[in-house]
Amino acid sequence: MIAKYCRESRVIRTNRVFQNDVNSHNTLFGGRIMSDIDQIASISALRHCRTDCVTVSTDSVDFLSPIKTTDAVCYEAYVTWTNSSSMEIFVKVIAENLKSGERKIAVTAFLTFIALDENKRPVRVPEVIPKTEEERMLNGTAPERARIRKDRKEKSKALSKFYTIAAPVVDPILS
Secondary structure (H helix, E strand, O other): OOOEEHHHHOEEEEEEOOHHHEOOOOEEOHHHHHHHHHHHHHHHHHHHHOOOEEEEEEEEEEEOOOOEOOEEEEEEEEEEEEEOOEEEEEEEEEEEEOOOOOEEEEEEEEEEEEEEOOOOOEOOOOOEEOOOHHHHHHHHHHHHHHHHHHHHHHHHHHHHOOOOOOOOOOOOOOO
């Protein structure tokens, strides 16, 4: 399987922020940002593997700076690292004040996708070749993030044994 450059999976999308996109603080609604991050990351994953794939985890979504209605919001995603059938996708969200031109990193996120064959079984993906300083740094630090992901998943599985799955019962006194 031929390795691919990070840039081959790069996806860029820019949107205006309108009044119906904001929360009660007049900043871009976090749930909207998270949905957009997953969408753009899925395109990046598909560009890299050219087969079906699914989100396995959203490792982190860090809100660093608010995005306002005076801003455009630019989403940029690309595959930073791969392991047999999984891909780590980095998404950065840049807010640009449309009047001043000032740009700032507003949100960063790491997601993991798994490539699937026609039988919905994991399938091998191409390795990734980083070229830019940012790509090399993210690729070099990815194995540590993968280890943390694996540990977190194991802890989540252990905790899930204590979660109730019974249908909730409404207390007639409280309702």
